[in-house]
Amino acid sequence: MKLTVWTYEGPPHVGAMRVATGMTGLHYVLHAPQGDTYADLLFTMIERRDHRPPVTYTTFQARDLGSDTANLFKKSLEDAYARYQPEALIVGASCTAELIQDDPGGMSETMGIPVPVIPLELPSYQRKENFGADETFFQIVRTLAKPVERTQQITCNLIGPTALGFRHRDDITEITALLSDMGISVNVVAPMTSSPSDIARMGAAHFNVLMYPETAESAARWMERELDQPYTKTVPIGVGATRDFVREVAEITGLDPYLDESRLRLPWYSKSVDSTYLTGKRVFIFGDGTHVAAAARVARDEMGFEVVGLGCYNREMARPVRSLAKDYGVGALITDDYLEVERSIEALQPEMILGTQMERHIGKRLGIPCAVISAPVHVQDFPARYSPQMGIEGANVLFDTWVHPLVMGLEEHLLHMFRDDFEFHDAAGPSHHGGHAPKAANDATSAPAPAATETKTAGDGCVIWLDDAERELKKIPFFVRGKARRNTETFATERGVSEISVDTLYEAKAHYAR
Amino acid sequence: MNDLPRLPTSGGCRDEPILKQRGQREVFCGLTGIIWLHRKMQDAFFLVIGSRTCAHLLQSAAGVMIFAEPRFGTAILEESDLAGLADAQTELDKVVDQLLERRTDIRQLFLVGSCPSEVIKLDLSRAAERMTEKYAPSVRVLNFSGSGIETTFTQGEDACLASMVPVLPETDHRQLLLVGALPDVVEEQAISLLTQMGIGPVRVLPAPRADSDLGVGADTVFALTQPFLGDTHAELERRGARHIAAPFPFGEEGTTAWLRTIANEFGVDDETFESVTAAPRARARKAIAQASESLRGKSVFFFPDSQLEIPLARFLTRECGMQAIEVGAPFIHKGIIGPDLDMLAQGPVLSEGQDVDLQLDRCRAARPDLTVCGLGLANPLEAEGLSTKWAIELVFTPVHFYEQAGDLAGLFSRPLRRSDLLQLGVRA
Ligand code: SF4
Secondary structure, X not given: OEEEOOOOOOOHHHHHHHHHHHOOOEEEEEEOOHHHHHHHHHXXXXXXXXXXXXXXXXXXXXXXXXOOHHHHHHHHHHHHHHHHOOOEEEEEEOHHHHHHOOOHHHHHHOOOOOOOEEEOOOOOOOOOXXXXXXXXXXXXXXXXXXXXXXXXXOEEEEEOOOOOOOOHHHHHHHHHHHHHHXXXXXXXXXXXXXXXXXXXXXXXXXXXXEOOHHHHHHHHHXXXXXXXXXXXXXXXXXXXXXXXXXXXXXXXXXXXXXXXXXXXXXXXXXXXXXXXXXXXXXXXXXXXXXXXXXXXHHHHHHOOOEEEEEEEOOHHHHHHHHHXXXXXXXXXXXXXXXXXXXXXXXXXXXXXXXXXHHHHHHHHHHOOOEEEOOOOOOHHHOOOOOOOOEHHHHHHHHHHHHHOOOOOHHHXXXXXXXXXXXXXXXXXXXXXXXXXXXXXXXXXXXXXXXXXXXXXXXOOOEEEEOHHHHHHHHHOOHHHHHHHHHHHHHHHHHOOOXXXXXHHHHHHHHHHOO | OOOOOOOOOOOOOXXXXXXXXXXXXXXXXXXXXXXXXXXXXXXXXXXXXXXXXXXXXXXXHHOOXXXXXXXXXXXXXXXXXXXXXXXXXXXXXXHHHHHHXXXXXXXXXXXXXXXXXXXXXXXXXXXXXHHHHHHOOOOEEEEEEXXXXXXXXXXXXXXXXXXXXXXXXXXXXXXXXXXXXXXXXXXXXXXXXXXXXOOOOEEEEOOOOOOOOOOEOOOEEEEEOOOOOHHHHHHHHHOOOEEOOXXXXXXXXXXXXXXXXXXXXXXXXXXXXXXXXXXXXXXXXXXXXXXOHHHOOOEEEEOOOOOOHHHHHHHHHHHOOOEEEEEEEOOOOHHHHHHXXXXXXXXXXXXXXXXXXXXXXXXXXXXXOEEEEOHHHHHHHHHOOOOEEEOHHHHHOOOOOHHHHHHHXXXXXXXXXXXXXXXXXXXX
């Protein structure tokens, strides 16, 4: 039993719903109690879908237990087939139905439904949403995809996009265009946009582009084995990764690598003098493994940030994320405990967070700017405008969205220059974020300052800020104050100094100057 | 007595046939109530013993993560808990120990049952008893079910309040008990109106804190402020309290009828009643008249959701000039909703329970001007050209009594006004 407050991932059947809802001509019959129908609103509200997810819930009640639940399932399946006439069905159990062991898969086999009925075994008490999506897509592919003749032209499948995915809609457009520039057309995009009959002709493609390992790696491996289709290992998020991706595709296909960079702005924007202030910004990165790995590379190599910590919530990605963290010389945080992530951020005091909507809330509380790079999604993650993460335009989007929460370069100097003016309001924050003044991390700016603040440090005992030093710290603009506080405390602890004076503060500043 | 509402000459709906279909129900489970209950009871923690699905439901229903550490959470059952039951009880003890150690502000702990905990027959009442002994007197531990196999949406609040009644101390004082978790602003208005009429003492269930001296006994009379409190009603009667049956306080008419029924119980004379209610009544009428302009002559279709459907249909048809096509409710408890049914003119289909596919067929065929439905159905119906109102907002927003009557009408008229306003044209 584990106490959970907020979760990064839903249960595995929500992953199955993401696959089914992205597709057409497929229907999901889910053995589940009525309350589980809440999941529909994820799709109709967060993603603003204009159709109900293609899911029929059996909505069994307590009085059905032990007598009727199996028949209820059969009736729901019959009715759903009759009403929706899908090309294929998937059937399975939610957490509660798993306990009553009605075996939806076994029952459906005996019912003579004239289209493929694909049973799903999703262990609700062990696995989560991403696993559910990956396993569901794998089962669908395994059942429906057959070896077929290759297309004459070089084609590929784009695999991984689902309903409720982080920018999947726009990534499809971007990657389709990028491949088309190389002379490769897309055979099938799946699961999102495909129907069961599309899945059946996936074997016609020459290779697969694995866009999101979280949701399609099992299917990619199976197709490599059974349909002899290699798949790409690079996820084209960021400039370097996009170029690597093009090279990888060229290797697989024997075509010449080609990438139209005429619209690419990230490199020049990052070089422009205004971006100097981005140098060494300390960032903390958290999300799903794929987006975290991509973001880390962009952060360090293309934005000039310093990655001070990273991690992911999906255990399936623990291995690659651990080795990634090693490359960056930081610890890897593999957890789905939101409070643990918060503690970690609090201890590291980064100047910026690249995270999920959960970290955005943490950032709000701690006064640290945050840009969202990964699911779990929020209605804000489905902007009306074109906003991919992948490819050339994706790189441009990354630059804009990551820089947006920060104070602009020149503005930073001006704020510093005017900080003693009476008009200057310390908590005013970046001028382009009207009305959303971030709350300073540890500084109770509005409350009267305590005589001395105690701060627990990693080592033994406490470091005390003397009154003068605390006041001096307040004069430092809020956007660097967290770093100054942390550096000073580290500096003091390392030297066995237990009281921080104004001198300690400036000695530390000199020590860390770069 | 002249303030009691006129009944429809054609006869009300109390004895009308009820359409009952059985198929997929598109409703929340009772766990959802935790979202508003935890706000109301400021020293209570709601610990769901359930699955990742339950945790995800709470998170999705809350919409956003309002607090870093809210006063609710889910003890997620894992493979190991499902193996042996004795094990699960010890595990639960551990979770509660940790929780109460960290949250010293907690005075009441609710162990909330879910579908998984009920299917594996995890005995939460035994756990609650054991923990009450262990943590007495600083924390009181109760249990109720919010599971989807036992409860629908607002029934979670009913189950929670019902669990509190048996442990209330006995009192032989004459008192009025208002039952239902209302937003503070609304609750204060109600108490103020009643107090001005000389009615008192007025107490409220749920009390904001566990240490209030709320009691119950044979001299307690109670009025419900929400129509979904059937089990709480039964528990209170078991304790000797007497129910004052009245229409629910939605709209000017409903509020007046509700107040008048209580006033009669306490022997308030007409003059006093008039002087206390005249001004807010006039305000409410005016506000409704304004807000309901775009509702007049329009039709409305209710999907079942919160059990508020019948009183709201009564309000919309009688005070806002709408026509009801279908009024669907998850349950129709005539002992409680009877006075509202009496006032609702015959005509609409009354339905209880749901087969959502068949009900959608009826809705599409009727093409109502406004459809009141859950969040899973709203956008898909909008995409088919139907205007919708999300039902859940009716539970989260202050809508009771005189001063909110205009807001209540406004909740329904806004979607219609919006579709009139937008000039989005057709695709070129
Ligand atoms: S319906 Fe049951 S399993 Fe689903 S969220 Fe509600 S209590 Fe949990």
